[in-house]
Amino acid sequence: MSVNVDPEIDELRQLLEAQLQLHTDELSTLTAAGADPADAGEDPQTVTERITAASQAVADTTAALARIAEGTYGRCERCSGVIPAARLAILPRARRCVPCQARG
Structure with a gap:
């Protein structure tokens, strides 16, 4: 059985994998800095906020890669329409189409 791979999806998968590595590296660095924010030269609150943002980015990127593996990538999680x-291309981690995202 051969698998047809959409070149656009494959490019987005590669982009997501690269972003996942960047976010994971950032999270590791921030977590180490979070142990002693003075070492990072940043306000402890700023380090905490950046850790939260990086953690969310890792989770969102991992979820997008899972959707690619499941074959549901590019479909809105709310209305099942095509994203x-x-x-x-702008937001490869997008879970929803623009109208559904605007509804909150």
């Missing part, structure tokens, strides 16, 4: 390629 336009232009939106995915």
Whole structure:
């Protein structure tokens, strides 16, 4: 059985994998800095906020990669409509189409 791989999805998967590595590296660095924020030269609150943002980015990117593996990537989690390629190019981790995202 051969698997047809959409070149656009493959490119986005590669981009997501690269982003996952960057976010994971950032989270590791921030976590180490969080142990002693003075070492990072940043306010402890700022370090905490950056850790939270990096953790969310890792989770969102991992979820996007899982959707690719499941074959549901590019479909809105709320309405099941197609998420336009232009939106995915800008925000490869997008879970929802623009109308559903705007509804909150």
